[in-house]
Amino acid sequence: MFIPRRVPPGARWPAADPDVLRPYDELATRMMPRIAAEPIGERLPEVQLERPKAGAEQAPSLARSSGRMAIATLTSRITGFAWKVMLAWVATLGVLYDSFTVANTLPLIINELLLGGVLTSVVVPLLVRSQDDDDGGEAYTQRLLTMAITVLGIGAIVSTAAAPWLTALLMNDTGDANPQLATWFAYLLLPGLLFYGLFAVLSAILNAKQIFGPAQWAPVVNNLVIFATIGAFALVPGDPTIVPTQMSDPQVLVLGIGVLTAMVAQALFLLPPLRRSGFRFQWRWGIDDRLKEFGGLALWILGYVAVSQVGMVINTRVLTAGAAGGPSIYSNAWLLFQLPYGVIGVSLLTALMPRMSRAAADRDYRRLIGDLSYGSRLTTLLLLPVSAVMAVAGTSIGIALFALGRGSVADAERLGEALAVSAFGLLPYALVMLQMRVFYAMKDSRTPTLIMVVMTAVKIPLLYLASSQLSPVNVVLGVMMVNSLVFVVGAVMGQVWLWVKLGNLRSKRVLGVILFTVVASGLGVLAAALVGMLVPDALGPIGQAWVKLFLQGAVGIGVSFGVLLALKVDELAPVKRRITQLLGRA
Template sequence: MTDIDGRTQTGGRPPPAGGAPTDGPPADEAPADGDSWGAATHYAGNRLVEPRTFTESDPMTAAVMFDVSDDDRTTRRPATDAHRWGTTTYVGKPRRRRDAAAHPTDDDGAGYGAGDGAGDGAGDGAPSAAPSPEAGTKGLLATSRSMALASLASRLTGFLRSVLLVAALGTGAVGNAYNSGNNLPNMIYELLLGGVLSSVLIPLLVKAEAEDDDGGLAYTQRLLSVAVAALGVMTLLVTAAAPWIVAPFVGAGPKRELTSVFATLLLPEIFFYGLGAMVMAVLNIKHVYGPGAWSPLLNNLVLIVTVFVFWTLPGPKTLDPTAMTTPQILVIGIGTTLGIAAQALVLLPYLRRSGFTWKWRFRARPGEQDRLRELGALAGWVLGYVVVSQVGVSVIQKVGNDNGGFTVFTNADLLFQMPYGILVVSLLTAIMPRLSRAAVRQDTEAVVGDLSLGARLSALALVPVTGLLLVLGPALGVTLFAHGETSFAGARLIGSALAWSAFGLFPFALVMLQLRVFYAMRDGRTPTYINVGMVATKVVLVLVSNAAFAAPAGTNVEQHPSLPAVEWLNIATSLSYVVGAIAGHVLLTRRLGRLGFGRVARTVGQVAIASALGAGAAYGVLRGAHAVLGDGRGGAAAALTIGGLLGIAVIGALVWRTRLPELRAVLGRGAA
């Protein structure tokens, strides 16, 4: 048997006698104790649930279940094998769906969980034809491109939203107060509920759908009822405690008072984050993915309108915490919360349309507590991941505020995340299901091959971006952010922080891919350990750099931030990704043997040479633009536009001359 890229499968098992492929180990195969979470795998038929990696700012859209099948990439088959589609695969001792005989395979799909997705089998028991290596890779990339569209739209409008916010509030005390207040709902949601919700809720729903007589309807209603009630109480308590929550992060004074007001207005977002994540989970169970992918667009549009309304209000010419008017504070705070609310509430009509009916249920059925215990180990490790991550976030927020640069860090990190989010996230999302199935059948060669493919495609996308950002980062910052309340110096600091940290782009993508490999191998422990090392690296570097470069006592950091201390927030973050990528490589080598990263290194080297030459051309344009137009906004815009286009052209031409197979695969002209 060969896999999708033509590799011989050495670790997989032959299909069962009926010819249907298998998605996991046989029922009588239990893994060794050291290799098990003591929980179900993230599968129900061919549907994969991937635990959160907690790297992006929107908690609502990160709990996603994927429905991508290798076989489905070449042909879409009718839903005639519904019983096997709904059968859950387990790592440990199996538990069969109760009264399976009562659910015929030729049902009309009217029950809960009968979405529009295709079944897993061919319907007549005949095995489907294995896709060719080239067709498999083309299918993967086609899936990736289609999944990128919604992400691209939401990220671009989100970027516009952030640019407008910086122009409206600036990078000084008001901007820092707003960003500090707006960061708290994300932190608290993740710590109290987000990690457990995203790692446990979807597997529980998948399992209930596979086992329960009603397809998990009553169990889903019960989970949502309990979670919504808990979210409501938790949100009220946290909002009431806003001033005490803000105190550790912001020093006493007008800035803390403004941050407390913003936090009071923004902390209700916690409820809508949770509600949106739960509704998205149910929609994904029902094979409805579009609304959740596009809903962030509505949030961005609401906030864009909010900024324009803010600009129409009377107020001081220069914003500061003591001069902002009450209407200004209320508009920007309530408008931000309304955006998150709209993102969640817009999903409710689609929930009803999918066939799910809401009913309040709180009393548990006998035996349902076993499900929570069964998945407790996974929840524990993912929660540990969250707690460790938020320690790093808290340190950066504290040091950033102390040096007047938390808004600078936030926006530089936003720019840093955009290339990864637009160019790579959709690729990793598409590659994850086949990688996970290879891990389940213990096909080490296929896992290593997919790891190599993901790393090479990530390098092809991100190494050129790194080269251009190193040169054009400050010009990009000035062009995008030097407007409204944001000074030229503040905008340039955003760009320079981005430029100094751009080296971390490819390591960041690589470590995210490595974490997905560990999750595919049903290992929730190792990603947490890797994250501990990354966060420890970041915290130590941030504290050491703060000790060396902190603003002197008595400095008005909102007007005169400590440039090195602020830049090191982003540099330390990128260095932590390098540490994580190295640790992930070492640990995966111990687990899988040789990873064959020589091919990855060759691809990185070839693309890096082309990127260096392209960056050199862009630098020449930058110097020329500054000589002719000066280093102000005009020179920055000219350098960014002409230098960026020239750099891209040079890099593209040189990479094309190398005839990299990865580039041919992206263009649909061959396999990678």
């Protein structure tokens, strides 16, 4: 018989999913005549209810869950990208922007080294399992949050004091970089480490409770505060061609304090929904058996993060040794690279993680493999056509978005070229992220670390090779391409390792979807390239870039998905039904 899990006092049931409730509705329909005919007081025979099967029957539900989050994620990614573009317009892709970019990276790196990588990878599966406790996992969650705040608070204090050494580690002073300016920004931004980490742990708690919306909308609040900051920065008196020479310079203070305020606002935004979920925080010290388990898993995750950050440090040093603008061009190209994944992949992974964690906890590996296979197929269908169009329209994207205001066409074109040469790595990157979540759902944090060791061992020599063989202006192109090649290596390794652990991964179906999508994307690229040739040069560089961007994007994506719908790919059936319904209503 179906026995509902205990819900802690004050908690709310998650929103009903029609696909989950449908079997129970059918059971009730079958039972009603028997209930009406049975004399009161006599025992009805038990009716066994089968668990809904994994795979196709669950896929529409997963698509709807990730679709709801995609709206918030799309808004977050667009506004996050927009403030980077605005800052490039008012500050140019030069020394000041490079210094701010390096300093803004430091809290992210240290947060990952302390708890960020652990919280986003291991905590959700453990929180899901703790919900089976008598108190619904509240005591475990309180201990975890107490430990996180303590570690992050100490880390913020120590890292702020060590700002000069941290910026020296990231920046190579043989190039056009300005370590002193980056240090000034670091003093203002590193206290935000506490709030970055707090946001991560609060998001994990909400996700484990199947509450996804607030964590998806919180970055929008962050971005809105930064918009106001950039507006104030633009009004501050100063010559954009002169680099600030002291920390008390109004430009440094406005930009640094404004971004720090945005970090605080993002974390605090999650407190009201957490309270509405029924969770009440109180300081709870001590280590129980679950936290010991968390510590064992966390050690391997910390190794994973440490290795990945070594690669990131080398990445930044190679960029700062090149021409001015390299770090900021890389940062914005990487943001554009991640934008499709952030809208599609992150929403899908957020919805998948609790499901995979529950399947792994129940040792239902058939359902776990079903979620992995469906996630891989849906990721391929949605991201491969986008990456193909990015490869064709990359230069137009860079010029259209970054050549306005104080930005230069040459730097914007270099940014677009960096995006184009790395676009092939978008799908492998998304698959690596999905594969890592499967390992963490099985409480295996060792394998992802070993995969990251191999990826970093491949990455570092290639970065130095690119730096030595390319001109300083083109180093950023080589760095972006190296990153994409490393994701290909990681995706292949992850798939082989999962096959060894789980057996049949339904890879034939995934490969079939990849083949169909490659064909469709190739036709989309061909159509986009032909349309781009029709745009006249008389429009000027920026005007021509905008027209190409809209035409190539619309034609390339439209042809790709049109071919996929014509091929009747099963995973797009819900989309096709929805379009048909909308057209019918129209």
